[in-house]
Amino acid sequence: MKHTVSAGRKVFVVFNYFFLGLASLLCILPFINLLAVSFSGSTAVAGGEVNFLPVDFTWKSYEFVMKSREFVRSLGVSIERVILGVSVNMLLTILTAYPLSKEKSVFKWRGVYAWFFMITMLFNAGLIPWYMTIKYTGLVDKIWALVIPGALPVFNMVVLLNFFRGLPKELEEAAFIDGAGHWRILWKIFIPLSKPSLATVALFCIVSHWNNWFDGLILMNKPIHYPLQSYLQTIIINPEVIMASAAGKSDYTTLLQFVNTRTSRAAQIFIATIPILLAYPFLQKYFTTGLVLGSVKG
Amino acid sequence: MERIRKLRELPLHLMLIPSVIVILIYSYGPMLGSIIAFQDFNPVKGIFGSQWVGLKNFKFVMDIPGSMQILWNTLYISFFKIVGMIAVPVTFALLLNEVSKQRFKGAIQTMIYLPNFLSWIILGGILLDILSPTDGIANQILGVFGIKPIFFLGDKFWFPVTVIVTDIWKGFGFGTVIYLAALTGIDPSLYESAVVDGANRWKQTLYITLPGILPIIVLMTVLSLGNVLNAGFEQIFNLYSPQVYDTGDIIDTFVYRLGIEQQQYAAATAVGLFKSVVSFIFVSLSYVFAEKFANYRVF
Numbered sequence: 001m002k003h004t005v006s007a008g009r010k011v012f013v014v015f016n017y018f019f020l021g022l023a024s025l026l027c028i029l030p031f032i033n034l035l036a037v038s039f040s041g042s043t044a045v046a047g048g049e050v051n052f053l054p055v056d057f058t059w060k061s062y063e064f065v066m067k068s069r070e071f072v073r074s075l076g077v078s079i080e081r082v083i084l085g086v087s088v089n090m091l092l093t094i095l096t097a098y099p100l101s102k103e104k105s106v107f108k109w110r111g112v113y114a115w116f117f118m119i120t121m122l123f124n125a126g127l128i129p130w131y132m133t134i135k136y137t138g139l140v141d142k143i144w145a146l147v148i149p150g151a152l153p154v155f156n157m158v159v160l161l162n163f164f165r166g167l168p169k170e171l172e173e174a175a176f177i178d179g180a181g182h183w184r185i186l187w188k189i190f191i192p193l194s195k196p197s198l199a200t201v202a203l204f205c206i207v208s209h210w211n212n213w214f215d216g217l218i219l220m221n222k223p224i225h226y227p228l229q230s231y232l233q234t235i236i237i238n239p240e241v242i243m244a245s246a247a248g249k250s251d252y253t254t255l256l257q258f259v260n261t262r263t264s265r266a267a268q269i270f271i272a273t274i275p276i277l278l279a280y281p282f283l284q285k286y287f288t289t290g291l292v293l294g295s296v297k298g
Numbered sequence: 299m300e301r302i303r304k305l306r307e308l309p310l311h312l313m314l315i316p317s318v319i320v321i322l323i324y325s326y327g328p329m330l331g332s333i334i335a336f337q338d339f340n341p342v343k344g345i346f347g348s349q350w351v352g353l354k355n356f357k358f359v360m361d362i363p364g365s366m367q368i369l370w371n372t373l374y375i376s377f378f379k380i381v382g383m384i385a386v387p388v389t390f391a392l393l394l395n396e397v398s399k400q401r402f403k404g405a406i407q408t409m410i411y412l413p414n415f416l417s418w419i420i421l422g423g424i425l426l427d428i429l430s431p432t433d434g435i436a437n438q439i440l441g442v443f444g445i446k447p448i449f450f451l452g453d454k455f456w457f458p459v460t461v462i463v464t465d466i467w468k469g470f471g472f473g474t475v476i477y478l479a480a481l482t483g484i485d486p487s488l489y490e491s492a493v494v495d496g497a498n499r500w501k502q503t504l505y506i507t508l509p510g511i512l513p514i515i516v517l518m519t520v521l522s523l524g525n526v527l528n529a530g531f532e533q534i535f536n537l538y539s540p541q542v543y544d545t546g547d548i549i550d551t552f553v554y555r556l557g558i559e560q561q562q563y564a565a566a567t568a569v570g571l572f573k574s575v576v577s578f579i580f581v582s583l584s585y586v587f588a589e590k591f592a593n594y595r596v597f
Binding site: 006009012013016017019020021023024025026027028030031033034037046048051091092095096098099102106107108109113116117118120121122123124125126127128129130131132133134137148149150151152157158181182183186207210211212213214218229232233236262265266269272273276279280283284 | 303306307309310311313314316317318320321323324325326327328329330331332334390393394396397402405406407408409410411412413415416417419420422423424425426427428433435438467471498499531532535536550553554557558563566567570571573574577578581582585596
């Protein structure tokens with residue numbers, strides 16, 4: 001059969017490519033603009049000359065930001081919370097998903113536990129009681145406030161649970177006959193077989209810990225305990241703070257010729273984006289498979 | 299027999315202990331703590347020492363001028379977000395489906411999926427910069443076409459519009475990827491027989507592609523119903539300012555200001571409890587519908 005392409009189809013295809021190209025540019029141009037601003041001289045930025053390429057290219061804004069003690073300290077807090085938080089998340093996610101992935105014939109109490117966790121997905125008590133519970137348990141101003149209350153990400157646990165369920169039952173039964181207990185089966189069979197799924201869940205956890213700013217903002221009274229995103233929240237709301245802290249210090253005077261509020265803010269925002277950009281290829285690959293695993297099943 | 303079964307189950311109970319403790323304290327604890335919505339709560343006296351006042355806190359909040367407006371803003375913003383978050387990704391997936399160059403398709407997906415993984419701090423910072431009426435690039439571009447600068451985040455009309463559009467901007471890549479995944483599941487032989495019957499691409503889209511992804515569209519729609527009272531705290535909190543409270547203040551931002559800033563714990567908890575109960579009904583219904591129409595089960 002001969003392929004005939006109508007004129008209408010041709011017009012559509014051209015329009016389609018144009019439209020999709022434009023729309024996706026709209027998604028990344030803001031980031032390119034940000035990058036350009038962060039690498040530009042302050043005079044050019046203030047004069048509105050910077051669009052998508054740096055003008056008067058300079059690293060000075062980054063130098064300025066890395067000299068800021070608040071910025072570097074909050075970066076440290078963020079790294080600490082990601083390491084602690086993701087470790088605890090993974091431990092609890094695995095330990096919860098395994099028992100819940102059992103059939104009722106193997107684990108009689110499965111249904112009761114499943115409802116116990118399910119209810120937390122249906123009913124969220126709200127900000128104030130949550131805040132007060134954390135306060136009463138003495139976690140405020142401690143790094144554990146960012147780790148313990150969200151130690152079990154229920155949605156991720158469900159993703160892993162569904163993956164565990166898909167593993168062949170025969171392996172487990174054979175191991176059981178050989179005298180292996182549940183701990184051994186989990187450690188020797190389930191975990192090695194679930195590496196892709198565990199990677200997905202770990203990525204979910206890393207991104208959510210890295211991106212979370214609200215808990216840091218309200219659970220930490222002292223700004224020295226802020227993780228990076230909470231600290232960025234304060235400078236976005238009040239960008240003059242960082243400039244004011246630098247003004248009058250002699251080692252900053254040369255830098256301040258090249259840096260202003262907008263360029264330093266752009267540099268800080270970009271640094272906070274780097275980990276996500278590095279993880280992005282993996283995120284793209286695993287997020288959909290992970291979600292499909294977790295949701296749509298027959 | 300019974301003893302052996304119990305012995306074999308023991309490790310499973312042990313594994314669950316840490317999670318049960320954490321959830322009990324930090325998820326069920328706050329549920330119990332919600333009762334302060336019915337108290338004249340005094341932090342010094344605590345939950346057990348404060349006086350019960352019935353529905354006084356709820357009345358107090360309803361009498362605050364503008365509280366009905368806040369409910370309206372929440373519904374208005376979340377409604378258009380829900381609609382947009384279905385329409386835009388479906389359209390995008392259908393248009394991408396017509397692209398034959400795989401590399402172009404992949405590049406587009408990579409670009410539109412990125413904002414989804416960034417926090418509202420990052421995106422808020424970027425938006426504050428590009429939407430600025432004085433030196434933001436958005437208004438510079440509008441200026442080229444002779445349009446006067448628009449104060450997107452400071453104007454009562456434009457603020458909710460900007461919030462809706464930018465939220466869809468952030469999230470539509472995710473939906474698009476989901477629908478594209480669903481498209482690959484459509485049986486190719488359906489298209490072949492449609493071509494034999496003389497159906498053009500438009501007819502194929504209308505009668506094969508769209509019905510093919512309809513179950514996923516229904517599922518996503520139903521699941522988003524649980525968000526009717528979630529107009530997007532993280533986004534609005536970072537973008538709003540007192541001059542747009544009239545149209546941009548939502549339940550969650552109101553609870554934050556009332557509870558955390560003004561420390562009116564009981565009143566803020568009352569508002570939060572109202573939201574929790576309504577959301578609970580919607581989320582539960584959405585799961586019931588999802589199971590009924592799309593055979594979707596969480597556990």
